[in-house]
Amino acid sequence: MGDVKLEHVSKHYDDVTAVDDMNLEINDGEFICLVGPSGCGKSTTMEMIAGLTIPSEGKVFIGDREVTNLPPKDRGVAMVFQNIALFPHMDVYDNISFGLRLRNYDKEEIDRRVERASEIVQLGGMLERMPDEMSGGQRQRVAIARAIVRNPDVFLMDEPLANLDAKLRVHMRTELQRLHKELDTTIVYVTHDQAEAMTMSDRIAVIDSGQLQQIDPPLVCYNEPANLFVAGFIGSPSMNFLDGEITENGFVSTNIDVEFDPANVGVEVGRDVTMGIRPEDVYLVQNERQVANPTHRIEATTDVLEPMGDEIFVYLKLAEEAHADLEEASVAANDQLLMSVSPDSDIEEDRDVEVVLDRTRVHLFDTETGIALSHGIESTIQASGPADAEAESDD
Amino acid sequence: MSSETSGVGVGADDAEMKRGPLGRWVDKAIKNPDRVYRAMFYVATVFFLVTTLFPFYWLLVLALTPNRLITNMGLLPKGFQPEVFITMFERVPFHLFMFNSFVLGISTTVIVLLIASLAGYVFGRLRFPGKSILMLGILAISYFPPAAFLIPLFELFTGNTALSIGAVTISSPDLFNTPAPMVLPFSALFLPLSIFILTTFYGQIPDGLEDAARVEGTTRLGALFRVIVPLSAPGVATAGVLTFIAVYNEFFFSFLMNNGEASSWAPIVAGILKYQGQFDTPFNLMAAASIVGVLPVAVLVIIAQERIVSGLTAGALKE
Numbered sequence: 001m002g003d004v005k006l007e008h009v010s011k012h013y014d015d016v017t018a019v020d021d022m023n024l025e026i027n028d029g030e031f032i033c034l035v036g037p038s039g040c041g042k043s044t045t046m047e048m049i050a051g052l053t054i055p056s057e058g059k060v061f062i063g064d065r066e067v068t069n070l071p072p073k074d075r076g077v078a079m080v081f082q083n084i085a086l087f088p089h090m091d092v093y094d095n096i097s098f099g100l101r102l103r104n105y106d107k108e109e110i111d112r113r114v115e116r117a118s119e120i121v122q123l124g125g126m127l128e129r130m131p132d133e134m135s136g137g138q139r140q141r142v143a144i145a146r147a148i149v150r151n152p153d154v155f156l157m158d159e160p161l162a163n164l165d166a167k168l169r170v171h172m173r174t175e176l177q178r179l180h181k182e183l184d185t186t187i188v189y190v191t192h193d194q195a196e197a198m199t200m201s202d203r204i205a206v207i208d209s210g211q212l213q214q215i216d217p218p219l220v221c222y223n224e225p226a227n228l229f230v231a232g233f234i235g236s237p238s239m240n241f242l243d244g245e246i247t248e249n250g251f252v253s254t255n256i257d258v259e260f261d262p263a264n265v266g267v268e269v270g271r272d273v274t275m276g277i278r279p280e281d282v283y284l285v286q287n288e289r290q291v292a293n294p295t296h297r298i299e300a301t302t303d304v305l306e307p308m309g310d311e312i313f314v315y316l317k318l319a320e321e322a323h324a325d326l327e328e329a330s331v332a333a334n335d336q337l338l339m340s341v342s343p344d345s346d347i348e349e350d351r352d353v354e355v356v357l358d359r360t361r362v363h364l365f366d367t368e369t370g371i372a373l374s375h376g377i378e379s380t381i382q383a384s385g386p387a388d389a390e391a392e393s394d395d
Numbered sequence: 396m397s398s399e400t401s402g403v404g405v406g407a408d409d410a411e412m413k414r415g416p417l418g419r420w421v422d423k424a425i426k427n428p429d430r431v432y433r434a435m436f437y438v439a440t441v442f443f444l445v446t447t448l449f450p451f452y453w454l455l456v457l458a459l460t461p462n463r464l465i466t467n468m469g470l471l472p473k474g475f476q477p478e479v480f481i482t483m484f485e486r487v488p489f490h491l492f493m494f495n496s497f498v499l500g501i502s503t504t505v506i507v508l509l510i511a512s513l514a515g516y517v518f519g520r521l522r523f524p525g526k527s528i529l530m531l532g533i534l535a536i537s538y539f540p541p542a543a544f545l546i547p548l549f550e551l552f553t554g555n556t557a558l559s560i561g562a563v564t565i566s567s568p569d570l571f572n573t574p575a576p577m578v579l580p581f582s583a584l585f586l587p588l589s590i591f592i593l594t595t596f597y598g599q600i601p602d603g604l605e606d607a608a609r610v611e612g613t614t615r616l617g618a619l620f621r622v623i624v625p626l627s628a629p630g631v632a633t634a635g636v637l638t639f640i641a642v643y644n645e646f647f648f649s650f651l652m653n654n655g656e657a658s659s660w661a662p663i664v665a666g667i668l669k670y671q672g673q674f675d676t677p678f679n680l681m682a683a684a685s686i687v688g689v690l691p692v693a694v695l696v697i698i699a700q701e702r703i704v705s706g707l708t709a710g711a712l713k714e
Contacts, residue, residue, distance in 0.1 A: 085604050
């Protein structure tokens with residue numbers, strides 16, 4: 001019933017392409033987040049599902065019907081808007097029952113449904129209030145009640161929490177998840193906040209410049225990002241990226257070398273690659289035992305510390321490694337590395353430290369295209385021994 | 396006292412000079428400029444009240460004075476004859492002329508509001524090429540002198556125009572002495588102003604509200620009349636009142652597109668002129684009729700003003 005399918009959907013405005021050949025399949029009952037930076041086309045995608053925007057090319061299906069050119073009212077969708085969009089001249093009851101009254105439901109049925117919807121979103125006793133007499137969270141709940149009262153096949157939510165304060169947002173996040181469990185209806189949720197997307201959804205569709213980058217469950221997007229954009233967008237703080245090159249000994253850059261046998265990883269020698277490593281996969285040498293398969297030690301100086309309470313973010317300045325074989329000093333921004341350590345770590349600013357990386361969590365991307373080449377380079381355990389020794393003698 | 400002797404008054408505020416009442420007033424006004432603004436406000440208000448209300452007073456003076464005494468009128472009535480307000484209905488069925496005026500005014504207002512709402516929606520909320528040129532064109536219509544249209548429209552509405560398509564000749568219907576030849580030009584002439592007002596109002600309604608209405612189950616038209624129009628109530632009221640008053644006051648087409656009989660949909664213009672006989676001109680009756688004719692509009696303005704001022708606060712929206 002509530003599955004949504006976009007087939008080669010594009011939207012062009014004059015000379016701007018908002019959405020470019022989008023293919024998306026959303027299953028019935030799924031909670032899916034469209035996530036991306038502002039202006040990436042996620043809202044346009046949602047508007048095309050809702051019918052508020054007609055695609056320039058491609059087809060939209062809801063259930064087994066093609067709805068590409070149907071007006072919004074005939075699509076069986078309900079929508080919650082970023083600006084809440086309650087009708088200011090109607091009280092809560094009239095707002096919630098607006099769609100039902102348009103469809104000529106009888107009075108008792110409307111009463112019953114409004115009653116039930118307002119119970120679900122905990123709005124009992126507020127049905128006579130006007131929108132301007134309510135707080136932001138209450139208005140948002142009215143908007144949600146207005147959406148659920150019609151039992152739509154698909155819910156569309158366009159950044160519904162963006163205008164709420166931080167505390168209320170977290171609260172409404174759990175309420176929405178509870179609501180999804182209760183109603184078991186397809187929810188398409190647009191957000192620019194990757195944390196929201198990670199916590200709520202069954203699958204995340206990461207969109208950038210109008211193109212779908214990856215659609216996968218949150219942890220897959222986190223652990224196996226399909227490309228550089230997804231790797232950088234999902235996760236906070238962002239993944240570390242280091243530009244370098246593949247040699248027979250593995251990854252080589254101006255500041256960090258990681259030894260492995262390129263053949264085992266399936267990357268050809270001489271290719272320009274970007275290595276990605278998340279802050280939590282960088283370890284201090286004294287914690288090396290926590291890592292099953294560490295790289296060799298990397299020298300660095302601590303720069304700035306950001307204690308967050310449950311962890312400390314450490315900005316490391318990397319020492320430059322001398323490389324005869326690396327012709328161009330590729331990128332200057334290579335000398336920084338962000339590490340997260342537990343709050344009880346003995347660490348201070350401006351100290352020389354040594355760190356190791358978790359080999360299983362090292363990502364390699366093609367620098368030019370951004371496409372992921374490998375997630376983890378563990379397959380070189382045997383070869384790493386002598387290579388390590390070589391590298392150390394180089395230093 | 397020293398300042399008086401030295402002749403320098405300004406700045407020596409501790410000095411008590413011998414001044415007239417105006418001098419004292421000026422002195423206080425310099426210390427407290429609010430007094431000046433208040434005084435200016437009163438002067439301006441009184442000026443406007445006198446210029447707008449004096450004609451009504453003058454009408455009342457004329458109405459109450461018996462007709463034979465209306466010569467060399469002063470500021471006071473030369474007699475007291477309140478029966479004139481009854482006589483005026485006996486002499487001419489003035490209530491019928493007023494009814495005609497109302498029908499013309501209301502039907503024009505309804506037509507104008509309907510069409511101007513559609514146009515206002517298009518100009519205020521949609522983007523399309525040539526929008527500003529089209530808007531300018533519509534506004535230009537309102538600058539046309541109605542006299543420029545009179546002869547062709549008169550020919551058209553009296554059935555003297557025919558259109559030939561091949562062998563078929565269609566003659567325009569004879570609409571003289573019906574409301575149509577008045578309502579149609581009124582609507583055309585007063586539309587631009589209403590379109591302009593409604594465009595501004597409809598353009599200010601956030602897109603989210605219209606989108607919400609459409610997702611909830613209205614068409615674009617439904618969203619216009621269920622959400623956008625109610626939220627633009629002050630604008631719609633303004634456009635409606637202005638149109639109604641303009642039609643009610645209109646003289647040109649009202650006078651020329653009928654034979655001046657109440658049964659021919661002639662409005663109050665004809666009613667007032669009807670008092671004039673071949674041998675006498677009862678100024679008192681005409682003045683009384685004018686006062687009665689003005690009353691409904693005065694009441695309407697007072698009511699609508701409340702509505703326009705109160706408006707609707709769009710508080711449910713976070714932008």
